[in-house]
Amino acid sequence: MTFDITKIARPNILTLEPYRCARDDFQEGILLDANENTYGPTLKNISSEESALGLNRYPDPHQIALKKQICAYRNSEAEKPGSLVKIPTDSNGKSQGLTAANLCLGVGSDEGIDILIRACVKPGVEKVMICPPTYGMYSICCVVNDVEIVKVPLELDTFQIQPEKILDQLRKDPDIKLIYITSPGNPTAQLIKQSLILQVLKGIEELSWNGLLLLDEAYIDFAPSGSSMSVLVNKHKNLAVMQTFSKAFGLAGIRLGITYSTPEVSILLNSMKYPYNISNITSSIALRATTEGSLNNMKHVVGTIIEQRAIVLEKILKINGVGRNVGGTDSNFILIELLNKDGKPDNKVAHEVYSRLATERHVVVRFRGSELGCTGCLRITIGTPAENEKLLEEFETVLTDVNK
Ligand SMILES: Cc1ncc(COP(=O)(O)O)c(C=O)c1O
CATH class of the missing domain: 3.40.640.10 (Type I PLP-dependent aspartate aminotransferase-like (Major domain))
Structure with missing residues (x-):
């Protein structure tokens, strides 16, 4: 068709x-066509980098x-x-x-x-x-x-x-x-x-x-x-x-x-x-x-996040009370299933872990248990190595306590 x-x-x-x-036709000269402030930004102590951005235009x-x-x-x-x-x-x-x-x-x-x-x-x-x-x-x-x-x-x-x-x-x-x-x-x-x-x-x-x-x-x-x-x-x-x-x-x-x-x-x-x-x-x-240099850097950081994702996944799946990695491994986050004492994916457990992690341990992840096919799931962004270690430690403590 x-x-x-x-x-x-x-x-x-x-x-x-x-x-x-107006600038599609004329970009240079004394630009009095767009009612900008030609005196420049009124910021106090503007840096040379900020000046170069032409922020009044x-x-x-x-x-x-x-x-x-x-x-x-x-x-x-x-x-x-x-x-x-x-x-x-x-x-x-x-x-x-x-x-x-x-x-x-x-x-x-x-x-x-x-x-x-x-x-x-x-x-x-x-x-x-x-x-x-x-x-x-x-x-x-x-x-x-x-x-x-x-x-x-x-x-x-x-x-x-x-x-x-x-x-x-x-x-x-x-x-x-x-x-x-x-x-x-x-x-x-x-x-x-x-x-x-x-x-x-x-x-x-x-x-x-x-x-x-x-x-x-x-x-x-x-x-x-x-x-x-x-x-x-x-x-x-x-x-x-x-x-x-x-x-x-x-x-x-x-x-x-x-x-x-x-x-x-x-x-x-x-x-x-x-x-x-x-x-x-x-x-x-x-x-x-x-630019090439920044793109290479982006790829390097992505590589590190992917390595960290593998480490977090391996460790988190060994924690008692964690079920499957429900999602794939194509992003900078994982989707993990939390189980109740009977070994079943459980939204109550997942929500309590999510809530206590944030309020008592200052580690914030996302409850996704209400989404279709995601019962008992938390979505966890992969952080820096130090953040991930802290997450794993606090996560295990809270989950063990919730399932006591
Ligand atoms: C699938 C998906 N699309 C779009 C967005 C929004 O991205 P942006 O920050 O570019 O608005 C998000 C943000 O989390 C996302 O998960």
Whole structure:
């Protein structure tokens, strides 16, 4: 089928013109065009680094240099030997790698989640599919946008998607416009197999479904190298992929997320976003974070987190009262089952351990026992070696006491 943006986007969104600001035409000279304060920031004792950020000026709405650096990184990962996802070529053999035209940058990937609903799903009429257990923000954005949620759960033994059930639901319900899939999952820490995502994409192309499959890859850099499917958005036009600087890059505080999609979708998203959503501070730090030296450092830190994850998992699973590692090992957290005296996964035990760890021991983890397929589960982020040791020590003491 031919991809038809006019059937995917809401009609009002299609009428938007791509945003243009005065600086698109003139960037230099005496800039008296945007009602900025040309005297400069009024901060007392401004440092030379802060001065260099040009904080009295509006940021660049397009961020092309940053987008190019992000694309260079993702393309180069996909080109490495052994990469699980390869850059496709078109019918003339030309590479379909990512370019700046595929990207929309947002205030965290949370902005990407919301903007896609607003772009495609008619409030009060159309619907969004989610695959629980999954990240809670999809549902919050659906509620805010007055959009109904349809649930097609993950297969609960493997935490993989169920392509046939997803496609059946799409056949039954033509009002579904978006599907959110998290890979690696939260709270499952499980990478979704590429073959299953491709099965859904093939199915929706055959169905001529007019919607988007959103793959949220917030934790992708903790998964095996070359797992990101972002490089496939030019081939599979119904695919959009989201990533964030909040996890592997260690930059949750700068609030930067990326949505990769086909250029047709990307133009719409860039027309909808607030023009100056990416601050000068955010872009300057992200530009540094995507240079070769910083990327190598990110990989080094990711390697350390993965090593620590193995140590924590090995030790925690030996503690009396801990059941299975319910999730996968593709993220910077683990999902652990807590058992009661009868050896059964138990939410009461898990909640009490969670609560006492925080209040009595000042170690804060996340209770996830209410999520589908996660009875008795705590989600634990992998910290520094010292934090992990403290966690393991306090966790054992509290769990032993709760199960006494
Ligand atoms: C699966 C998933 N997607 C998106 C986000 C949000 O990321 P950001 O900080 O970029 O808004 C999170 C944050 O925890 C997440 O777990």
